Amino acid sequence: xxxxxxxxxxxxxxxxxxxxxxxxxxxxxxxxxxxxxxxxxxxxxxxxxxxxxxxxxxxxxxxxxxxxxxxxxxxxxxxxxxxxxxxxxxxxxxxxxxxxxxxxxxxxxxxxxxxxxxxxxxxxxxxxxxxxxxxxxxxxxxxxxxxxxxxxxxxxxxxxxxxxxxxxxxxxxxxxxxxxxxxxxxxxxxxxxxxxxxxxxxxxxxxxxxxxxxxxxxxxxxxxxxxxxxxxxxxxxxxxxxxxxxxxxxxxxxxxxxxxxxxxxxxxxxxxxxxxxxxxxxxxxxxxxxxxxxxxxxxxxxxxxxxxxxxxxxxxxxxxxxxxxxxxxxxxxxxxxxxxxxxxxxxxxxxxxxxxxxxxxxxxxxxxxxxxxxxxxxxxxxxxxxxxxxxxxxxxxxxxxxxxxxxxxxxxxxxxxxxxxxxxxxxxxxxxxxxxxxxxxxxxxxxxxxxxxxxxxxxxxxxxxxxxxxxxxxxxxxxxxxxxxxxxxxxxxxxxxxxxxxxxxxxxxxxxxxxxxxxxxxxxxxxxxxxxxxxxxxxxxxxxxxxxxxxxxxx
Amino acid sequence: xxxxxxxxxxxxxxxxxxxxxxxxxxxxxxxxxxxxxxxxxxxxxxxxxxxxxxxxxxxxxxxxxxxxxxxxxxxxxxxxxxxxxxxxxxxxxxxxxxxxxxxxxxxxxxxxxxxxxxxxxxxxxxxxxxxxxxxxxxxxxxxxxxxxxxxxxxxxxxxxxxxxxxxxxxxxxxxxxxxxxxxxxxxxxxxxxxxxxxxxxxxxxxxxxxxxxxxxxxxxxxxxxxxxxxxxxxxxxxxxxxxxxxxxxxxxxxxxxxxxxxxxxxxxxxxxxxxxxxxxxxxxxxxxxxxxxxxxxxxxxxxxxxxxxxxxxxxxxxxxxxxxxxxxxxxxxxxxxxxxxxxxxxxxxxxxxxxxxxxxxxxxxxxxxxxxxxx
Numbered sequence: 001x002x003x004x005x006x007x008x009x010x011x012x013x014x015x016x017x018x019x020x021x022x023x024x025x026x027x028x029x030x031x032x033x034x035x036x037x038x039x040x041x042x043x044x045x046x047x048x049x050x051x052x053x054x055x056x057x058x059x060x061x062x063x064x065x066x067x068x069x070x071x072x073x074x075x076x077x078x079x080x081x082x083x084x085x086x087x088x089x090x091x092x093x094x095x096x097x098x099x100x101x102x103x104x105x106x107x108x109x110x111x112x113x114x115x116x117x118x119x120x121x122x123x124x125x126x127x128x129x130x131x132x133x134x135x136x137x138x139x140x141x142x143x144x145x146x147x148x149x150x151x152x153x154x155x156x157x158x159x160x161x162x163x164x165x166x167x168x169x170x171x172x173x174x175x176x177x178x179x180x181x182x183x184x185x186x187x188x189x190x191x192x193x194x195x196x197x198x199x200x201x202x203x204x205x206x207x208x209x210x211x212x213x214x215x216x217x218x219x220x221x222x223x224x225x226x227x228x229x230x231x232x233x234x235x236x237x238x239x240x241x242x243x244x245x246x247x248x249x250x251x252x253x254x255x256x257x258x259x260x261x262x263x264x265x266x267x268x269x270x271x272x273x274x275x276x277x278x279x280x281x282x283x284x285x286x287x288x289x290x291x292x293x294x295x296x297x298x299x300x301x302x303x304x305x306x307x308x309x310x311x312x313x314x315x316x317x318x319x320x321x322x323x324x325x326x327x328x329x330x331x332x333x334x335x336x337x338x339x340x341x342x343x344x345x346x347x348x349x350x351x352x353x354x355x356x357x358x359x360x361x362x363x364x365x366x367x368x369x370x371x372x373x374x375x376x377x378x379x380x381x382x383x384x385x386x387x388x389x390x391x392x393x394x395x396x397x398x399x400x401x402x403x404x405x406x407x408x409x410x411x412x413x414x415x416x417x418x419x420x421x422x423x424x425x426x427x428x429x430x431x432x433x434x435x436x437x438x439x440x441x442x443x444x445x446x447x448x449x450x451x452x453x454x455x456x457x458x459x460x461x462x463x464x465x466x467x468x469x470x471x472x473x474x475x476x477x478x479x480x481x482x483x484x485x486x487x488x489x490x491x492x493x494x495x496x497x498x499x500x501x502x503x504x505x506x507x508x509x510x511x512x513x514x515x516x517x518x519x520x521x522x523x524x525x526x527x528x529x530x531x532x533x534x535x536x537x538x539x540x541x542x543x544x545x546x547x548x549x550x551x552x553x554x555x
Numbered sequence: 556x557x558x559x560x561x562x563x564x565x566x567x568x569x570x571x572x573x574x575x576x577x578x579x580x581x582x583x584x585x586x587x588x589x590x591x592x593x594x595x596x597x598x599x600x601x602x603x604x605x606x607x608x609x610x611x612x613x614x615x616x617x618x619x620x621x622x623x624x625x626x627x628x629x630x631x632x633x634x635x636x637x638x639x640x641x642x643x644x645x646x647x648x649x650x651x652x653x654x655x656x657x658x659x660x661x662x663x664x665x666x667x668x669x670x671x672x673x674x675x676x677x678x679x680x681x682x683x684x685x686x687x688x689x690x691x692x693x694x695x696x697x698x699x700x701x702x703x704x705x706x707x708x709x710x711x712x713x714x715x716x717x718x719x720x721x722x723x724x725x726x727x728x729x730x731x732x733x734x735x736x737x738x739x740x741x742x743x744x745x746x747x748x749x750x751x752x753x754x755x756x757x758x759x760x761x762x763x764x765x766x767x768x769x770x771x772x773x774x775x776x777x778x779x780x781x782x783x784x785x786x787x788x789x790x791x792x793x794x795x796x797x798x799x800x801x802x803x804x805x806x807x808x809x810x811x812x813x814x815x816x817x818x819x820x821x822x823x824x825x826x827x828x829x830x831x832x833x834x835x836x837x838x839x840x841x842x843x844x845x846x847x848x849x850x851x852x853x854x855x856x857x858x859x860x861x862x863x864x865x866x867x868x869x870x871x872x873x874x875x876x877x878x879x880x881x882x883x884x885x886x887x888x889x890x891x892x893x894x895x896x897x898x899x900x901x902x903x904x905x906x907x908x909x910x911x912x913x914x915x916x917x918x919x920x921x922x923x924x925x926x927x928x929x930x
Binding site for chain 2: 247248251252272273277278281373376378382385386410413417418447448469470495496497498499500
């Protein structure tokens with residue numbers, strides 16, 4: 001079956017979480033085991049599109065996809081049809097499904113079971129995994145011995161929960177890192193932190209010629225451990241910086257209680273994060289460092305991310321920048337060399353007849369992406385409302401809105417409250433070839449991005465972009481230092497969550513046809529020079545070749 | 556509480572009864588006792604005493620208890636039948652109930668209750684003496700003196716401290732905290748995204764509250780519900796949780812709710828005065844928050860003219876009027892166009908000092924003249 005013939009897939013998993021594939025009854029060793037966290041193929045979006053594109057773009061390679069999810073109910077229906085070169089799709093879950101409340105008789109039986117287990121489980125103090133956990137928290141060194149201890153997998157969840165050695169470790173960590181924290185809070189956070197880790201470490205290691213994690217965190221750690229267990233190489237690609245994203249979440253997390261009335265805070269001039277928040281942040285930093293340490297190659301999307309990774313402990317020599325790429329033909333025909341503006345008034349009385357005719361039609365503004373909070377569609381709507389006060393616009397929100405129905409409803413309510421139902425419309429998902437034919441300007445108001453494909457697709461179609469200053473957006477719009485910057489800007493950069501900025505940028509583009517034309521041309525030149533899909537695929541092809549052929553596979 | 560001085564100013568009769576335990580002063584009228592059904596009550600006591608004797612003499616035999624119960628029922632029946640011409644229905648029932656519940660002594664207690672009536676007035680208790688202000692702990696004073704202002708922490712402190720400060724600001728969610736978060740967003744610094752997310756969380760919580768209020772008002776349209784919804788919007792505008800672009804729309808909605816509150820308030824004439832004052836106060840707060848101090852001033856002047864001095868909201872209205880007056884005179888021109896440049900970035904004009912001491916947050920806000928104006 002060729003890559004183009006993708007299989008319609010309703011995944012069925014066996015008791016171990018392995019995808020049942022009738023076409024491939026005998027499991028084969030895949031060239032690449034791709035490890036992802038909560039994305040492909042169940043969630044649409046940047047990372048999932050990228051994974052799908054990589055797999056489809058390399059029909060000569062076979063892949064196993066391992067998706068790490070929070071719990072079994074987290075994944076429902078895949079958003080992508082798995083290409084035929086995916087041998088297995090497997091899901092690992094960090095925690096069990098919620099158990100129903102049990103009655104008195106069942107509870108008594110359960111208590112007896114736990115007690116008998118506790119009596120029988122004399123936790124050996126020499127557990128290597130427990131020693132590794134101790135080192136993760138109390139020792140700054142990251143070395144192969146630590147990863148080897150983690151890979152030993154000699155500690156199960158029940159033994160960890162009921163063993164005396166793990167309780168002693170909890171006490172030790174409490175004494176050193178959280179001396180004034182409530183012991184109960186520490187206990188539950190300690191449990192929540194390590195149970196997923198142990199569940200993942202005790203999962204069977206899938207055979208593959210190399211392991212490639214698409215983030216650090218649990219996926220990166222598992223890739224590092226499996227690579228060590230099998231003696232196969234391991235690489236990590238980071239789109240966003242996982243550790244930074246987790247730290248942002250942890251700082252605002254309401255499920256971590258802060259220390260109250262801790263005596264050491266009295267003398268502090270500034271608030272410090274609570275010991276539990278620091279414990280979590282340190283844990284995720286350590287997971288990332290383990291992945292950086294074991295990875296033979298660390299790939300990132302932009303120079304800005306490369307600097308952050310180095311700052312977080314990644315060896316500079318291992319880091320390689322491979323930007324995302326798009327196929328120039330995918331977004332429809334290329335604009336003519338001297339494109340006439342489709343819409344909007346021409347300045348200084350230089351309007352051609354076609355421009356004059358188009359001037360009557362409002363500028364077509366597009367938001368392309370999932371309608372989810374991280375994209376800050378609310379700011380986009382507010383910005384369009386502000387701009388609509390000054391001139392007519394035809395605003396289209398293109399993308400799935402069923403992922404976060406509450407947020408989509410909030411966006412619709414806002415549009416209704418502003419009385420903009422006629423001007424701002426939800427069009428749902430559409431194929432890229434259709435999207436860019438009906439848009440004059442693409443706007444991105446996200447809080448967080450890696451290297452958004454939508455910007456590249458807009459460039460390929462010769463459409464200027466207005467985007468917030470997050471991820472690699474500035475670099476993509478203003479150019480990387482060197483010849484790229486000489487191409488000139490290909491859009492306008494705005495501040496996050498600032499509708500006024502975005503509205504001003506829209507009005508500027510709507511009123512200056514020449515500017516729009518110039519930015520569109522620069523975008524097309526930029527994507528042609530630096531962000532082509534075949535360049536990206538070639539980079540990964542070379543990477544996989546190196547990894548797969550690193551040394552002969554030993555069955 | 557009963558006003559003791561009001562009761563003491565009357566000439567108490569010798570038969571006046573007082574209830575010192577509850578602080579009540581009661582009095583009896585001399586003619587009231589004359590109208591009591593004394594004979595019926597005396598007969599009732601007699602029958603009850605006989606019932607008691609039968610019960611005691613019966614040596615715990617069931618029949619004796621039965622006879623005693625019958626006699627006690629007769630004692631109650633006597634009062635009900637013989638006192639019919641002297642006692643009104645409810646009073647008669649009260650006496651019968653007391654006699655039935657408390658054999659023998661019930662008669663005496665019913666006499667007391669019939670002979671008394673409330674004589675005092677309701678009044679506020681005397682206000683407690685103001686507490687002496689406590690001097691703060693010296694360690695706290697030193698900590699505050701040495702603390703960095705929040706905006707400085709957000710600029711120069713290590714990343715984890717900046718994050719912790721930002722999280723603390725998001726938890727506060729008041730005007731000072733929101734102003735700092737907005738300032739942080741405007742800087743476009745590394746923390747801008749996190750500040751924007753914190754603002755988004757505050758905005759989401761406000762929208763959820765607002766949706767609840769809307770549903771509540773649709774389900775049960777009352778003046779109080781309409782006013783509470785408008786007050787919620789006014790508070791969000793005051794705190795700056797609502798973004799400037801949304802002020803106009805939300806203020807309009809709040810004005811509609813207040814008009815509705817007024818209309819619904821007219822259907823409840825008993826509470827009209829207090830409702831009017833409360834609505835006026837919310838309306839004025841709303842206009843102030845929507846940067847319409849002139850409108851707020853007019854509303855407050857009208858409200859103060861119609862309010863009685865005893866109304867508790869008058870004091871709040873007076874304070875707000877001063878503020879509105881200052882604002883209306885200092886900057887009478889309202890900036891209608893969103894595209895007009897703001898007078899200066901928030902951070903240029905304002906410095907919030909929020910120190911964290913022993914888990915408590917102490918805040919102060921300073922305004923600075925922009926440098927250009929100084930020159």
